[in-house]
Amino acid sequence: MTADLIIVGAGIMGAATALFLARRGMTVSLLDRGGLCAAASGVNAGTLTLHMTRASLIPHAIRGHALWTGTTPEGRDWLGTDVGATAAPGLCLAYTDAEAALLQRRTAVRRQAGAPIELLDAARARGIEPGLGGDVKLAAYCPIDGHVTAYRTARAVRAALAQAGVRLHEWTPVQGIDASSGRFVAYGPTGRVKGRRLLLAGGVWLEEMLGWLGLSVPIKVLVNQLAVTDKRPPVMRSVVSIASGLLSLKQFANGAVVVGGGWQGRGDRLRGGAEIIPERLVANLRLAAWTIPALREATVLRTWLGLEAETADALPILGPVPGTPGAFAMGSVHSGYTSAPAMGEIMAALVREEAPALPHFPLDRLLIPPQRQGGTA
Ligand SMILES: Cc1cc2nc3c(=O)[nH]c(=O)nc-3n(C[C@H](O)[C@H](O)[C@H](O)COP(=O)(O)OP(=O)(O)OC[C@H]3O[C@@H](n4cnc5c(N)ncnc54)[C@H](O)[C@@H]3O)c2cc1C
Numbered sequence: 001m002t003a004d005l006i007i008v009g010a011g012i013m014g015a016a017t018a019l020f021l022a023r024r025g026m027t028v029s030l031l032d033r034g035g036l037c038a039a040a041s042g043v044n045a046g047t048l049t050l051h052m053t054r055a056s057l058i059p060h061a062i063r064g065h066a067l068w069t070g071t072t073p074e075g076r077d078w079l080g081t082d083v084g085a086t087a088a089p090g091l092c093l094a095y096t097d098a099e100a101a102l103l104q105r106r107t108a109v110r111r112q113a114g115a116p117i118e119l120l121d122a123a124r125a126r127g128i129e130p131g132l133g134g135d136v137k138l139a140a141y142c143p144i145d146g147h148v149t150a151y152r153t154a155r156a157v158r159a160a161l162a163q164a165g166v167r168l169h170e171w172t173p174v175q176g177i178d179a180s181s182g183r184f185v186a187y188g189p190t191g192r193v194k195g196r197r198l199l200l201a202g203g204v205w206l207e208e209m210l211g212w213l214g215l216s217v218p219i220k221v222l223v224n225q226l227a228v229t230d231k232r233p234p235v236m237r238s239v240v241s242i243a244s245g246l247l248s249l250k251q252f253a254n255g256a257v258v259v260g261g262g263w264q265g266r267g268d269r270l271r272g273g274a275e276i277i278p279e280r281l282v283a284n285l286r287l288a289a290w291t292i293p294a295l296r297e298a299t300v301l302r303t304w305l306g307l308e309a310e311t312a313d314a315l316p317i318l319g320p321v322p323g324t325p326g327a328f329a330m331g332s333v334h335s336g337y338t339s340a341p342a343m344g345e346i347m348a349a350l351v352r353e354e355a356p357a358l359p360h361f362p363l364d365r366l367l368i369p370p371q372r373q374g375g376t377a
Helices: 012-023 055-069 097-112 122-128 150-164 203-212 278-291 293-297 336-351 369-374
Strands: 003-008 028-031 086-094 118-120 138-147 167-169 176-178 184-188 191-200 220-229 239-242 248-251 257-260 266-268 272-275 300-310 317-320 327-331
Touching: 003 012, 003 184, 012 028, 012 150, 012 327, 012 336, 028 191, 055 086, 055 097, 055 138, 055 336, 086 097, 086 122, 097 118, 097 138, 118 122, 122 138, 138 239, 150 167, 191 203, 191 336, 203 300, 203 327, 220 266, 220 272, 220 278, 239 278, 257 278, 272 300, 278 293, 317 336, 327 336
Parallel strands: 003 028, 003 191, 028 167, 086 239, 191 327
Antiparallel strands: 086 138, 118 138, 176 184, 184 191, 220 257, 220 300, 239 248, 248 257, 266 272, 317 327
């Protein structure tokens, strides 16, 4: 049977779009070569962040935050289940003059884009986060950051997709797309799936997927290291990051503290996250314990790696595929978990040929000039 839409890539981006469209009556086949929300969408740090979001994506992150935390009437039913998403204040800290200048510049730009971020001195920052150590020079405070647990969310996404009637095809690797019949046929070793429209939502593998349609769009792969501690008594109540981008920290309701900050391990698109680099992990943990001294007592229980995608301008791909009517692509953005439900709403509107409530991010800008002129092969 031919679906209204085939989505290749069942991470949070593809799944959110599938959900919104199936709820509006479309038949959607959602394909993944692995399990649902098991790549970046299953292993990320779960920070809902405006601090780490590029200015032109701030409205999307604000909408995403509202959907995750259920602070709008529509937000309550984005997944239909309480996934424990928690709104918490976000503090981005500067310890050096250079970091303070960076924070001032960034705050001005993000405020202009609608983020309710303000600058605080060290005393006011400690009023929000009494556990802070170090000599804080300046802090940027955002009242609407927070966090969500990726594995808990993945379970809720599965239930929501089933309820909406999305046809989920896990363990279905796609090797290419045949668009010669006026329909899209996704083919691979497990068979063929047909659809009237196509959405490619492949995270770091979007580069390869766009290649199926004859486009060359370089996608950078970040191999992020993360660590989680044992369950601690409360040591912090905000989401803390550092202006340099080298630290992100928050404590979940069960007491575990997740330590991240984009320290890079070894790996690539083919092998996945292959190897933690111990000295970088130690540096990340030292920075964490310096920022929140109570963490000196913590024990690291587990470390892991995940692949995060980034385009050349660090903004998402979110729009039609030039030269292939009926085909769309989305994703490949830093800190994309925060804005994913909002990006799903936008993509759902584009597929339905409706005007989205927020701007999309056309793919044309990332194409090299000959492709821009000639469309796809
Ligand atoms: C370690 C880490 C920490 C992060 N922390 C945060 C954070 O704190 N806050 C935040 O907002 N964001 C964070 N992110 C970013 C966020 O996780 C991603 O932006 C988001 O999950 C991307 O979702 P996606 O659906 O685009 O990609 P993915 O979740 O990667 O999904 C892509 C899917 O495509 C499938 N696929 C690929 N090739 C094929 C094929 N040939 N056939 C079929 N299926 C295929 C893959 O199996 C995969 O499931 C983090 C990312 C990482 C890796």
